[in-house]
Amino acid sequence: MALIVQKFGGTSVGSTDRIQNVANRVIQEVEQGNQVVVVVSAMGKTTDELVKLAGEITSNPNSREMDMLLTTGEQITISLLTMSLQERGYKATSYTGWQAGIQTEHRHGNARIQHIDTQKIHQQLKEQNIVVVAGFQGVSEDGSITTLGRGGSDTTAVALAAALNAAKCDIYTDVTGVFTTDPRYVKEARKLHSISYDEMLELANLGAGVLHPRAVEFAKNYHVPLEVRSSLEIENGTIVEEEVSMEQNLVVRGIAFEDNISRVTIEGLNNELQTLSTIFTALAKEHVNVDIIIQNVTSNNHLSISFSIKAQDVDMTLDILKQYKDTLGYERIEHESNLAKVSIVGSGMISNPGVAAGMFEVLAAEEVEVKMVSTSEIKVSTVVPQPDMVKAVEVLHAAFELEAQPVQQV
Amino acid sequence: MALIVQKFGGTSVGSTDRIQNVANRVIQEVEQGNQVVVVVSAMGKTTDELVKLAGEITSNPNSREMDMLLTTGEQITISLLTMSLQERGYKATSYTGWQAGIQTEHRHGNARIQHIDTQKIHQQLKEQNIVVVAGFQGVSEDGSITTLGRGGSDTTAVALAAALNAAKCDIYTDVTGVFTTDPRYVKEARKLHSISYDEMLELANLGAGVLHPRAVEFAKNYHVPLEVRSSLEIENGTIVEEEVSMEQNLVVRGIAFEDNISRVTIEGLNNELQTLSTIFTALAKEHVNVDIIIQNVTSNNHLSISFSIKAQDVDMTLDILKQYKDTLGYERIEHESNLAKVSIVGSGMISNPGVAAGMFEVLAAEEVEVKMVSTSEIKVSTVVPQPDMVKAVEVLHAAFELEAQPVQQV
Numbered sequence: 173m174a175l176i177v178q179k180f181g182g183t184s185v186g187s188t189d190r191i192q193n194v195a196n197r198v199i200q201e202v203e204q205g206n207q208v209v210v211v212v213s214a215m216g217k218t219t220d221e222l223v224k225l226a227g228e229i230t231s232n233p234n235s236r237e238m239d240m241l242l243t244t245g246e247q248i249t250i251s252l253l254t255m256s257l258q259e260r261g262y263k264a265t266s267y268t269g270w271q272a273g274i275q276t277e278h279r280h281g282n283a284r285i286q287h288i289d290t291q292k293i294h295q296q297l298k299e300q301n302i303v304v305v306a307g308f309q310g311v312s313e314d315g316s317i318t319t320l321g322r323g324g325s326d327t328t329a330v331a332l333a334a335a336l337n338a339a340k341c342d343i344y345t346d347v348t349g350v351f352t353t354d355p356r357y358v359k360e361a362r363k364l365h366s367i368s369y370d371e372m373l374e375l376a377n378l379g380a381g382v383l384h385p386r387a388v389e390f391a392k393n394y395h396v397p398l399e400v401r402s403s404l405e406i407e408n409g410t411i412v413e414e415e416v417s418m419e420q421n422l423v424v425r426g427i428a429f430e431d432n433i434s435r436v437t438i439e440g441l442n443n444e445l446q447t448l449s450t451i452f453t454a455l456a457k458e459h460v461n462v463d464i465i466i467q468n469v470t471s472n473n474h475l476s477i478s479f480s481i482k483a484q485d486v487d488m489t490l491d492i493l494k495q496y497k498d499t500l501g502y503e504r505i506e507h508e509s510n511l512a513k514v515s516i517v518g519s520g521m522i523s524n525p526g527v528a529a530g531m532f533e534v535l536a537a538e539e540v541e542v543k544m545v546s547t548s549e550i551k552v553s554t555v556v557p558q559p560d561m562v563k564a565v566e567v568l569h570a571a572f573e574l575e576a577q578p579v580q581q582v
Numbered sequence: 583m584a585l586i587v588q589k590f591g592g593t594s595v596g597s598t599d600r601i602q603n604v605a606n607r608v609i610q611e612v613e614q615g616n617q618v619v620v621v622v623s624a625m626g627k628t629t630d631e632l633v634k635l636a637g638e639i640t641s642n643p644n645s646r647e648m649d650m651l652l653t654t655g656e657q658i659t660i661s662l663l664t665m666s667l668q669e670r671g672y673k674a675t676s677y678t679g680w681q682a683g684i685q686t687e688h689r690h691g692n693a694r695i696q697h698i699d700t701q702k703i704h705q706q707l708k709e710q711n712i713v714v715v716a717g718f719q720g721v722s723e724d725g726s727i728t729t730l731g732r733g734g735s736d737t738t739a740v741a742l743a744a745a746l747n748a749a750k751c752d753i754y755t756d757v758t759g760v761f762t763t764d765p766r767y768v769k770e771a772r773k774l775h776s777i778s779y780d781e782m783l784e785l786a787n788l789g790a791g792v793l794h795p796r797a798v799e800f801a802k803n804y805h806v807p808l809e810v811r812s813s814l815e816i817e818n819g820t821i822v823e824e825e826v827s828m829e830q831n832l833v834v835r836g837i838a839f840e841d842n843i844s845r846v847t848i849e850g851l852n853n854e855l856q857t858l859s860t861i862f863t864a865l866a867k868e869h870v871n872v873d874i875i876i877q878n879v880t881s882n883n884h885l886s887i888s889f890s891i892k893a894q895d896v897d898m899t900l901d902i903l904k905q906y907k908d909t910l911g912y913e914r915i916e917h918e919s920n921l922a923k924v925s926i927v928g929s930g931m932i933s934n935p936g937v938a939a940g941m942f943e944v945l946a947a948e949e950v951e952v953k954m955v956s957t958s959e960i961k962v963s964t965v966v967p968q969p970d971m972v973k974a975v976e977v978l979h980a981a982f983e984l985e986a987q988p989v990q991q992v
Contacts, residue, residue, distance in 0.1 A: 188638035222658070228598035229662050230669040237668070240676050241661035244654035248632070251651035252639050258647070259640040266650050270680075271725055292725070315681055315702070 174339035175297070176201055179211040179307065179329035183346050184403035185249050186216030195256040197344065197403060198302060202262065207297045209336065211307045211329040212253055214245025235280035239309075239319045243269070246306035246325075254304045264302040267292070269309030270317065274328065276310035282321035285310060285328075288335035305332065323384020330387045334394035341396050344403035345382055349410035350375065352574035353427040357562050360575035364425065366411040371425045372398075374517040374551045388412065423520035423527055424572040429565050431558050432483040433463075433511040435543060438493065440503025441475035450499060451477065454492050460485045463513070464546040464553060474503075480544060480555055483509050511543060512561035515553040516568060528552045534571045540564045584749035585707070586611055589621040589717065589739035593756045594813035595659050596626030605666040607754065607813060608712060612672065617707045619746065621717045621739040622663055624655025645690035649719075649729045653679065656716035656735075664714045674712040677702070679719030680727065684738065686720035692731035695720060695738075698745035715742065733794020740797045744804035751806050754813035755792055759820035760785065762984035763837040767972050770985035774835065776821040781835045782808075784927040784961045798822065833930035833937055834982040839975050841968050842893040843873075843921040845953060848903065850913025851885035860909060861887065864902050870895045873923070874956040874963060884913075890954060890965055893919050921953060922971035925963040926978060938962045944981045950974045 178201065180194050194212070201208050222241050226233045233241075250266035257264035273289030296303045307325025310318050320327050326343060333341035348363060350372065355361035367375070369392035376385040382400050391398050391412065401409025441447055448467070455462055464480040481489055486507055493505055521527045528545075531552050535542055540563065544555035556564055569575060588611065590604050604622070611618050632651050636643045643651075660676035667674035683699030706713045717735025720728050730737050736753060743751035758773060760782065765771035777785070779802035786795040792810050801808050801822065811819025851857055858877070865872055874890040891899055896917055903915055931937045938955075941962050945952055950973065954965035966974055979985060 188635060225598060225662060229665045233665045234668050237661040237664045237676060244657045247654045251647045252635060254647045255639045255643045258644050266647060
């Protein structure tokens with residue numbers, strides 16, 4: 173008998189029919205002799221509807237009250253799923269975040285979990301109950317309801333799995349697993365049997381979108397094995413774990429990409445200690461999300477800085493930089509839009525120094541111009557013209573032999 | 583500076599526009615220098631929608647899970663009302679039942695309040711906050727969310743007023759107060775300045791509908807002055823209090839009535855100790871609500887019992903009685919539908935023995951046949967043919983001079 177944590181997102185519980193389907197998936201696990209804790213999100217459009225109600229009252233809602241409002245969404249789902257399990261003759265109990273003992277810091281909209289008091293859940297499991305927990309929410313020390321921010325239900329599931337010392341945490345989603353790249357663009361894309369936490373982290377941060385990076389980090393820190401799998405189709409998903417020994421021979425595990433990127437270049441900056449922090453603090457204050465940053469010192473001790481942002485943030489970025497013209501003393505600003513980011517990810521890169529070079533070679537052979545480069549130990553990101561994005565992904569996918577089944581399988 | 587508890591029902595908070603209106607009513611009280619605790623129900627149709635969702639899952643939902651589901655309704659309202667108060671520049675905080683310290687017995691769907699820990703509310707009031715509390719809900723000792731059953735938000739408001747030692751509890755509703763009888767039927771109906779708890783209890787139980795009997799009982803036991811008033815119109819309502827000295831000269835305070843009543847008569851029963859309890863336990867088990875019961879022993883030591891029920895329960899009642907024919911050994915059952923109940927209520931009756939006789943005389947003069955009679959210390963109820971109901975109310979309203987303004991006013 174193993175203890176399994178299952179997590180079902182908003183699409184998987186989008187209607188009462190889908191909730192019935194989720195109940196069936198939970199019961200399958202129970203029928204295999206496992207103890208199950210289920211974490212669920214709010215039903216499909218519930219959150220949007222609640223946000224709309226708040227919008228009718230105020231354009232600037234208090235964050236404590238937004239948490240109070242939004243957490244009703246998961247509370248509805250847990251009660252309905254529990255009823256569905258009971259209707260099928262299974263013992264089940266629902267818990268909100270505070271009932272499940274999920275203690276967070278005292279902060280609204282984006283609180284971190286500090287501690288989980290698992291006593292009540294353990295008691296319920298001991299009494300043969302399926303425990304259904306509201307994702308995304310917790311309670312602060314002063315008894316206020318808090319939320320965990322984006323990807324919060326993934327985080328709830330992984331944190332519960334860690335606290336309960338679960339055998340694994342299954343993340344049910346609307347895709348069947350983690351792919352070598354997006355199968356909607358590249359037909360050779362292949363579902364991975366497994367992937368390491370670090371690789372998943374890079375892919376998640378790069379917008380692969382199936383799993384929230386925070387949850388992956390949590391899983392990595394607490395050694396919780398994850399499986400990303402489909403809530404609709406019955407097949408094995410992708411296992412996210414510490415070491416992917418069986419596929420270690422693969423240098424590159426996957427390719428992530430993202431369109432609508434812009435590059436902004438500031439030339440002729442004074443080379444002062446404060447320059448970098450002045451620029452990026454000003455942008456952060458206005459919630460401009462800066463991705464790749466490249467800095468260069470030219471011969472006359474002048475600084476040149478390029479960075480990539482989302483295309484929609486270009487106007488605001490230029491406005492902000494103009495406001496700081498006197499402070500920064502730059503010569504000119506240039507910007508280029510219609511770009512895309514293409515990244516290769518794989519923990520095998522650490523011991524294979526030529527991987528980045530190989531990537532540039534493949535792109536050059538296809539006449540894809542590389543505008544920016546950023547590297548980490550297990551990732552190489554390039555910024556390329558947007559019209560070349562899919563071609564770049566395809567040739568890289570082929571060059572790094574990602575469509576091939578690995579020789580050794582799990 | 584006084585502490586006021588205000589309660590707004592589902593119609594008063596039925597839309598975000600109405601919630602804005604409620605915020606204005608709360609602010610008026612605050613601007614008069616008062617501390618305010620507001621209790622709200624779920625928005626208009628929210629509860630129905632939630633019940634519908636549960637109905638799509640199961641026809642027999644678990645009561646703990648129904649409480650989990652339904653309590654999201656008030657949680658939505660408290661957050662929206664609090665945002666609305668904040669938007670207008672007032673400090674406010676929302677509390678669910680468990681956050682407000684409302685401890686109930688461990689029972690779902692119809693729990694009684696056992697204790698209110700007012701520490702947090704007192705602290706918030708001290709910090710000049712308006713406190714917005716979810717009605718209808720509490721928490722049991724084991725940390726489960728419970729609901730208080732029908733009229734639960736009224737009960738929350740009165741219980742909070744008692745626990746906080748509030749100066750008064752204002753119940754805002756869609757009528758402007760308590761009337762001598764239903765103004766939709768009798769145009770001479772007059773709004774009462776005040777009424778005693780006991781009179782209000784009789785009227786509430788008789789279906790006057792503005793205030794839940796449980797809340798009135800609570801108010802009576804803890805000496806909480808209530809005012810029933812309109813959430814839409816700005817005018818004084820009706821005060822419910824211990825003693826109504828100024829209007830003590832009025833023997834009859836109001837007239838309540840209810841249509842679609844049926845009478846069932848069982849004749850020739852064996853006169854045994856168990857007979858009554860057998861009949862009414864069987865009916866209660868099937869949730870048949872029996873109102874007036876009349877028992878008579880005939881000359882040959884045979885028992886005859888008549889009782890009134892709602893017309894819709896007649897078929898089920900006759901079925902149940904048939905099942906018990908052998909046990910009860912009765913001769914025959916008769917039933918009559920198309921009846922109505924008309925009741926006069928007034929605490930002055932206790933010291934005025936002729937009131938019931940006066941009522942019968944008035945009805946006889948109008949040729950209204952009285953089918954059943956039931957009396958308490960402050961009430962006389964009659965069952966009459968339904969076609970005569972409104973006429974009976976009108977003539978009684980005139981005979982007991984209810985349309986007249988009392989000589990002394992508050």
